Amino acid sequence: MKKISGLLMRKKYLFDLLFVGVMLLFLGACTDSDEVNHPGVAEALVPEFGDTFIEASIGDASTLLPVLASDSASSSINGLIYSGLVRYDKNLQIEGELAESWEISEDNLTLTFHLREGVTWHDGTPLTSADVEFNYQLYIDPQTPTAYAESFKQVTGVEAPDPHTFVVHYDQPYAPALISWATPIHPKHLLQGTDITKSQLARKPVGTGPYRFIEWVGGEKIVLESNPDYFEGQPYIKRVVYRIIPDISTQFLELQTGSLDFMGLSPLQFDRQTDTPAFKRLYNKYRYLNFGYTYLGYNLNRPLFQDKRIRQALSYAINKQELIDGVLLGYGSVATGPYKPDTWVYNGAVPKYSYDPAKARELFAQAGWQDTDGNGILDKDGKELAFTIVTNQGNDLRAKTGEIIQRRFKEVGVAVKLRIIEWATFLKEFINPGNFDATILGWTGGPEPDQYNIWHSSKTGPRELNFIGFKNAEVDRLLEEGRRVFDLPQRKIYYDRFQEILAEEQPYTFLYVGEALPAVSKRFRNVEAAPAGIRYNFNQWFVPQVEQKYSR
C-alpha cells in the first residue's frame, strides 16, 4: 500500500510496490527528448529568495516521524524536514549530508562518520553524534514498529567517541551499509525516554533539514517554511505547501487554474491534455525514467510453470512495446530485468525476448503442448493450457496490461483469465498463501542493486517477497556475494551474472519501466531532470523577484 515519491526517495534504497501508478514517482533519469524543456539551465540569473511552492498529494501524510512513516506523502514531507548522514547526489553517487566525510576500514567492517560542525535542530539544539547513536537504538528497538530496522540489524556495535564522530561496526562486509545511513536522523533530546508511537513530534516534527514545520491541517494541507539556519544555506523558496487533493482529475483542474506549481501527470494528461497555449504559458513539462518496473510473475510452485520453456514461450508471446504504447502511450521503456536501463548495474547483453509468437509456439511444442482438438487452445494429456492472472484493484495500468497480455496469449493458444482483486484480499487470499498462477505487479527500486529480499531462496516463506518461489543456488550465491563487495566494478560482475540467469529462467516476464512526467510552474528556475529525478536540487530552485506570486 505504498508508493514512494519525492525527496526521501533519493536517500533510500527501498523496494516497494507501485501502487497507484507510475505517474506518482518522481525519480529516475532523464531521457533524451525533443519535447523536454530545460529552462533555467542556460539562464544566468542570480537566485532570489521568496515565493511559495504548492504541490498536491492524493493522500494526507500519516506521521511526520520518518521511523514510522511508510507512505509517500509522509516521506516526501519528511525528506524536507529531516536529514540523514549521507544521500544520493544528482548522479546517484553517495555524498555527505550530515556527515562531512567518512572512512571505510580496510576490512570493510567499520564505518567512521565525521559529522558537520554547527548543525542545529529546528529548535536550536546542536546536533551531535549522540543523536545518531540514539537513532540506531531507536530503529533496532523491538518496541519501535518500524519498517526500516532490517539494514541496522547487520550492525554489531556503534560508538560515539566525540560529539562529531560516529563509528559503526559490522561483523561481515555489507555493501548497502553506507547508504543505509541515509535514514533520517531524529532528535534525541525530544524523543529519549518517550514512547515513539505516542510522540507529539509525529504531528509537529523537529528536524535538521532545509524546511521547518509550520502547520498541519488534517486532510487539508501541510505548510513548511525555509530554515534560515540550514547547514547548506537557507533554501530560496520560502514556503512549501502540500495540499491534499485526493482526486487526480481535481488536481489537474487545479493545475490548469495555476493554483498548483507541480504535478506528476498521467501519460494521457501529458500527451493529449496539456498541449494548450494556456498550459504551456504556465508550465514546463519534463520526462524521465522511473525507478521501478511492472512484471508478470509466475508461481513456480505450480507444475505448469516449473518448465522454463513455458515461461520463455510466454515471454515471447508478449509484445512489450505494444504494452508501452497502449498502456503508457509510449512513455516508458522495455524492461529486461530488475534494473533500470540507465544505471551502472544494468546488463544490456541479456536476451530481450522480443515479440515472436512463432518462437513461442515452437517452445510450447517442445514442452509437449499441441492443439490436438483444434479448438485454438493448446493441450497436453487432455488438459488445456489455461491459467489465471491476478492483479490488484485500483491500478488501471495493470488491469489494461493484463487485458492486452490476455489477447496475445490467446493468439498462441493459451487461455488466460484475468482477475482484479481488492488489495487486502489480494494479499491475504492470493499472494500470501501462494494461491495464484501468475500475477501482474510492480517493484519500485532505487540505485542500490541488492535484490536479496526478492530473489534469495531463503525469502520464499509466508509473507516474504519471493512469493513466486524462485530458488536458484547460483543466484543465492551471487546475491550473498554481491552485498559483501564494496567495489562497484567488482559488484557488477555478480549482478551481471544474476541478470543473465533471470533472463534465461524468466521467473518473471519483465514488462516495462514507466516514465515520470512532471509539470512544473515556469516561475521556478534551476529545475532540471537528472538521474536522481527532478527534485534533487529543490533547495536551489528559485523564482525571480518580478515573477514571485505569493508575497507571504
Add this chain to the structure above:
Amino acid sequence: MLSYIAKRLLLLVPLLLGITLISFVVIHLAPGEPTDMQTQLNPQASSELQGRLRSQYGLDQPLYVQYGQWLSRLVRLDFGESFATDRRPVLDKVLERLPVTILLNLLSILLILAVSVPLGILSAIHRNSGFDRTTTVLVFTGFAMPSFWLALLLMDWFGVRLGLLPVSGLKSLGYEYLSWGGQLLDRISHLVLPVFVSAIGGLAGFSRYMRSNMLEVIRQDYILTARAKGLSERTVIYHHALRNALLPVITILGLSVPGLIGGSVIFETIFAIPGMGKLFYDGVMMRDYPLIMGILVMGAVLTLLGNLLADICYALADPRIRHSQQGGGSS
C-alpha cells in the same frame, strides 16, 4: 409521554449492543489486517514487525477478548486509538472532520428543503401541467446524474474556464490574511459548488415525496369541507392542506440526523474536502478497526436518536398520535 421516552431510550441499549457486536464481527471477517497494510510486500519489514504490531494492537487476542476490551473502553466513552501509523485517538480524528461535514450536510438539507417543498406543492396543485412535467424531468435528471461527473463539469466551467469559483478545497491560500468579510466570501465561494452538487441528487426524492403528500391531503374530506365553506383556494392550500402535508417531513428530517455526520467519499474526494466519508473509507481500506467501529457507533447512536426524535416530534405535532399513545400508555 415521559415514560414513553424513557422506555424507548432503554430499548436503545440492547439494540446498540447488538449493532456493535454484529459490526465488530463483520469487520473482522473481511480479509486482511491493519498490520498487513503496513508490513506487506515491503522488503524492509520483517515478520517480527508484523508480530510486534499485532501484539501492540491486541490483534493476537481472541476476537471475543478484543470485543470485550473495545466495549469496556466504549462504556467509558473512549473510542480508542486509530491503528493508522499516527495512532491518534479516534475521537480526535472524527472531531477534526465533523464541523465541515455537518456544515455541508446542513446547508445541503436546507437547500433541498427550500427548493423541493415549493416545487412539490406547485407540482401537486398544478398536477400534470407543463410545469409539473418539466420539473419531474429536471429533478430526475439531477437524480440520475453521477455527482462526480456533474462536479467535474462545474469545476471545469466555473473554476477553470470562467475563473469565478475555486475548484476545490475549503479555503484559499492566504485565507488568514483576508479581512473578516473577505474570509466569509472566501468560505462561501468554496462552498457553492459542493453544496449545489450534493443537493441536486436529493431534490428528486424530496420533491416527489412532497408532491404525493400534497395530492393525498388535497383528496381528504376536510379539504372538501374547507372549500365548501367558501374559503379561498389560497387559504385552503396554504393553511389547511400544507400543514398536514408537511407532517411526514418531520420523519424525513429525523432520518437525516445520522446523515449529518455521514459523508460521501466520491464527493469529498472530488472537492478535496476532508470530511467523514473519506475518513471512513480510508479507515476501511486500511482495516483501521477502532476508527471504523467508532464511526459506526456514532452513526448508529444518531440513527436511533434521530428515529426517536422524529417519533417524539411527530407526536407533538400530530394530536391524533399523541392521544392514541396516551391511551396506549394507560392500558
